[in-house]
Amino acid sequence: MDPIILGIAVVNGIVVGGLYGAIAVGLSLIFGVMRVINFAHGSFLMIGLFIPFWLWQLYGFNPYLSILVAAPALFGLGYAVQAVLIAPLYKRERAMVIEPLSALMLTAGVGLILDNVTFMFFGPDYRGITLEFASRALWVGDILNINYTRGIAFLASLVIAAGLSLFLAYSDLGRSIRSTAQNRDAAALCGINVMRIYNVTFGLGCAILGVVGCLMIPFYLVSPHIGLAFGVRSFITVVLGGIGSIPGCILGGLILGVVESVAAQFVTASSASIFSFIIFILVLFFKPTGLLGMRV
Amino acid sequence: MATQPGRSTRAAVPAIAAAFAFFALVPLFVSDDYYLHVLVHVLFFAYMASAWNVVCGYTGQLSLGHSALCGIGGYVSTLLFINTGLTPWVGMLVGAVAATGVGVLVGWPCFRLRGPYFALTTIAFAEILRIWTDNTEEIFGIELRGAQGLSVPLKGHVPALFQFDGKVPYFYIILAMLAGVMLVTWWMERSRMGYYLKAIRGDQDAAEALGVNSIRYLLSAMALSSFLTGLGGSFYAQFFRYVNPERIMGLDLSIEFALMGIVGGQGTVLGPVLGSFLLTPAGEITRATLGGRFPGLHLVIYGMVLILSMLFLPKGLIEPLRRLAGRKRVPAGRDEPAAA
Numbered sequence: 001m002d003p004i005i006l007g008i009a010v011v012n013g014i015v016v017g018g019l020y021g022a023i024a025v026g027l028s029l030i031f032g033v034m035r036v037i038n039f040a041h042g043s044f045l046m047i048g049l050f051i052p053f054w055l056w057q058l059y060g061f062n063p064y065l066s067i068l069v070a071a072p073a074l075f076g077l078g079y080a081v082q083a084v085l086i087a088p089l090y091k092r093e094r095a096m097v098i099e100p101l102s103a104l105m106l107t108a109g110v111g112l113i114l115d116n117v118t119f120m121f122f123g124p125d126y127r128g129i130t131l132e133f134a135s136r137a138l139w140v141g142d143i144l145n146i147n148y149t150r151g152i153a154f155l156a157s158l159v160i161a162a163g164l165s166l167f168l169a170y171s172d173l174g175r176s177i178r179s180t181a182q183n184r185d186a187a188a189l190c191g192i193n194v195m196r197i198y199n200v201t202f203g204l205g206c207a208i209l210g211v212v213g214c215l216m217i218p219f220y221l222v223s224p225h226i227g228l229a230f231g232v233r234s235f236i237t238v239v240l241g242g243i244g245s246i247p248g249c250i251l252g253g254l255i256l257g258v259v260e261s262v263a264a265q266f267v268t269a270s271s272a273s274i275f276s277f278i279i280f281i282l283v284l285f286f287k288p289t290g291l292l293g294m295r296v
Numbered sequence: 297m298a299t300q301p302g303r304s305t306r307a308a309v310p311a312i313a314a315a316f317a318f319f320a321l322v323p324l325f326v327s328d329d330y331y332l333h334v335l336v337h338v339l340f341f342a343y344m345a346s347a348w349n350v351v352c353g354y355t356g357q358l359s360l361g362h363s364a365l366c367g368i369g370g371y372v373s374t375l376l377f378i379n380t381g382l383t384p385w386v387g388m389l390v391g392a393v394a395a396t397g398v399g400v401l402v403g404w405p406c407f408r409l410r411g412p413y414f415a416l417t418t419i420a421f422a423e424i425l426r427i428w429t430d431n432t433e434e435i436f437g438i439e440l441r442g443a444q445g446l447s448v449p450l451k452g453h454v455p456a457l458f459q460f461d462g463k464v465p466y467f468y469i470i471l472a473m474l475a476g477v478m479l480v481t482w483w484m485e486r487s488r489m490g491y492y493l494k495a496i497r498g499d500q501d502a503a504e505a506l507g508v509n510s511i512r513y514l515l516s517a518m519a520l521s522s523f524l525t526g527l528g529g530s531f532y533a534q535f536f537r538y539v540n541p542e543r544i545m546g547l548d549l550s551i552e553f554a555l556m557g558i559v560g561g562q563g564t565v566l567g568p569v570l571g572s573f574l575l576t577p578a579g580e581i582t583r584a585t586l587g588g589r590f591p592g593l594h595l596v597i598y599g600m601v602l603i604l605s606m607l608f609l610p611k612g613l614i615e616p617l618r619r620l621a622g623r624k625r626v627p628a629g630r631d632e633p634a635a636a
Binding site: 092119271274 | 405420423424428555592599606607
């Protein structure tokens with residue numbers, strides 16, 4: 001294998017991997033705080049991609065400007081899904097035998113609806129946008145180049161992760177979220193409205209996808225059924241890095257990105273994801289806490 | 297004692313037998329190929345959801361990888377038929393044994409994981425198999441044809457080769473298979489193994505403390521479920537005369553099996569069958585009548601039914617029916633450790 005080609009593959013993997021990390025951060029946050037696996041995670045990302053696409057298509061909005069629309073919209077959608085659909089499960093939990101999987105199946109139902117309502121309206125086509133500067137790239141030497149839009153997405157991913165970490169560590173709301181994650185009853189005794197924290201957490205996890213969608217749309221084609229693949233990839237990222245750990249999420253995403261990108265040099269691109277699944281299984285069997293496993 | 301079948305169960309047996317007798321007569325009145333096709337679909341999903349239920353319903357572990365076992369059954373019987381001419385009647389047994397082997401090998405490490413981790417790992421294994429098949433044109437000289445899939449060679453009306461004119465024979469075959477899986481589930485529920493499984497579902501640690509070898513019984517249930525699912529996959533291949541990785545091994549199919557089982561009522565003989573009888577016709581009719589204008593509408597309906605049943609009927613449709621039948625509601629997990 002040519003070391004230069006391999007080097008390019010690694011760099012591409014890192015750039016894509018940062019984005020995988022940012023996509024998974026929301027899933028990790030929701031699981032860390034609520035113990036709910038959001039099976040609709042990828043579907044929310046799909047919505048997050050369609051919003052900037054249509055704003056660009058219909059009104060010529062710059063996708064980076066669309067963050068101002070997509071992030072609040074996704075926050076609202078996530079907040080509503082949690083408040084209306086998932087919250088009743090929590091309220092029932094104490095009186096009944098706990099069914100940790102019912103939330104998973106419930107969100108799977110949400111995913112089915114989101115995917116297929118989108119499919120009904122927009123059909124199966126893959127859509128993308130062409131920005132004027134999307135074809136330009138940052139050249140390092142003569143061979144290695146990083147497309148500007150991908151570079152922006154990568155850097156923004158790191159900013160998202162760092163911002164979320166700081167928010168959880170220092171803001172009042174962040175502290176409330178962390179205390180709810182540690183002990184729901186103790187948090188409630190301290191006067192925290194646990195259900196509201198859950199709503200906000202779910203909304204926040206989805207709002208991140210609104211931001212990521214706007215970052216991705218300049219170089220990524222969206223169709224109604226891409227959600228599940230991204231959802232599954234996010235599960236892998238989260239487990240790899242350690243559930244509830246934000247730096248772990250980025251690390252997991254980077255590993256996944258590099259593995260897929262390098263593997264694609266040896267096998268077809270579509271079978272490269274087999275290696276991600278194998279890593280996922282190995283991590284679950286041998287180090288189920290993940291690489292940086294700790295609480296939010 | 298929980299070992300005594302309730303009065304309603306005894307009342308249910310003749311009712312179910314009558315329902316089967318009624319279904320056996322259906323082809324006398326329904327000659328339209330489309331309706332028979334829908335009925336075969338309904339029975340197929342009832343069968344697959346019941347096979348899924350054998351391990352997932354009774355142990356409480358959610359598998360979202362059962363489509364892989366279905367795919368193994370379908371692919372093995374079809375490959376044997378294409379390459380050696382072995383009749384699918386035998387091939388489906390070979391496929392089912394292969395699915396059992398894979399199911400047990402995968403289940404053995406997986407059963408150490410619980411809850412969502414188990415579910416995600418079954419997805420991972422199934423996706424590995426699907427992606428591999430999708431990208432493999434041939435292996436050891438055997439043509440797999442990747443994403444294109446395999447067609448079952450047409451031989452005309454040759455019952456010995458599992459090929460018939462019209463849909464009626466397929467209808468009777470899947471009806472008999474459904475009766476078989478329901479009998480097996482009924483038998484398992486009342487056997488020692490059934491009580492052990494319920495104990496494990498109630499509280500695995502407590503069951504082990506009482507001396508239940510949980511891995512052994514989980515794997516036995518997995519083996520049984522895999523075998524039945526493999527058989528179902530072979531039937532699918534023969535009925536459609538075509539298999540491809542996307543359709544027969546995809547995550548969507550696994551979710552559909554689980555969905556029928558959960559909506560109907562997991563951990564019961566009748567639940568998954570009810571689930572399919574409610575959802576499959578609704579899905580098929582929507583697809584046929586509105587599918588042109590609103591593709592995917594039937595999946596929106598599935599999603600809504602799933603959400604509503606998780607919210608309002610977490611034990612499935614079977615629960616209100618049981619109450620109607622006069623059986624007193626037994627809280628889940630209360631009586632089982634005592635029975636073990």
